[in-house]
Amino acid sequence: GKGYLYFKDKGYDVVIADLKEDPAELKKKIESIDIIIVGGGDANWLLDWAKKSKLDTYLKDVLDKGVIYVGVSAGSCLLLPDIGLTWWEPDWRLDHVGFGIVDFVVVPHQKESDIQSSMEKLTKRREHLRAIIDFPWMIYLLQDGQAIKVDGDKIEHIGEGIKKFI
Numbered sequence: 001g002k003g004y005l006y007f008k009d010k011g012y013d014v015v016i017a018d019l020k021e022d023p024a025e026l027k028k029k030i031e032s033i034d035i036i037i038v039g040g041g042d043a044n045w046l047l048d049w050a051k052k053s054k055l056d057t058y059l060k061d062v063l064d065k066g067v068i069y070v071g072v073s074a075g076s077c078l079l080l081p082d083i084g085l086t087w088w089e090p091d092w093r094l095d096h097v098g099f100g101i102v103d104f105v106v107v108p109h110q111k112e113s114d115i116q117s118s119m120e121k122l123t124k125r126r127e128h129l130r131a132i133i134d135f136p137w138m139i140y141l142l143q144d145g146q147a148i149k150v151d152g153d154k155i156e157h158i159g160e161g162i163k164k165f166i
Contacts, residue, residue, distance in 0.1 A: 003037060005037070010124040013032055013155065015029050015096045019049035020053070021047060023052075026055070026085070027051050033067065034068065035070065036062075036065060036069045036070065036073070037071075037082075038076075038078060039072050039073070040072050040074045040075055041076050042074060043139050044094050044095075046074050046075065047077070047078060047083055047098060048126065050078055051095070055078075055097050059101065062145070063101065073109065074108075074110060076106050076142075076148075077098055078082075079100075079101040079124060080099070080102060081100040081103065081105070082105060082137070083097075084096030085105050085135075086122075090132060090133075102148075104137050106141075106142050107139060107141050110142060112144065112161050115164055119166060120155050122166055139165060139166040140163045141166075142157075142159075143159070146158065146159030147159055
């Protein structure tokens with residue numbers, strides 16, 4: 001796709017990895033690269049396959065060695081402690097527990113015109129979850145084009161537009 005060509009054109013060696021491939025082969029690929037880019041889609045599907053592939057057992061170690069992780073949309077959710085902020089309830093069977101590599105939650109695709117309404121809804125949702133599970137994390141609202149940059153203990157909300165968190 002476009003991402004592949006973008007990095008190839010910049011002179012990078014690009015390795016395509018599929019979470020459905022043999023977990024040992026996937027691990028070898030992941031341990032041989034400098035940057036991991038995980039695209040969007042369905043966060044539940046992505047989390048399920050990331051765990052089936054055993055990525056959750058070694059990704060933190062890979063990142064601790066200096067590999068850069070770029071998550072786009074659902075790809076940003078793997079590193080979170082919990083992906084179920086907006087949908088999870090105790091009677092759901094879907095796994096909502098992320099890898100817990102970062103100590104905050106992001107909600108991507110927020111529109112600047114809806115920020116106040118989103119903050120109110122997410123605040124109520126967080127309070128609901130806090131009444132039924134341990135949910136201590138800060139929540140960052142991300143507009144398209146924004147990101148959370150983590151460098152060691154430093155966390156920075158970057159990109160154009162209003163930057164909000166709860």
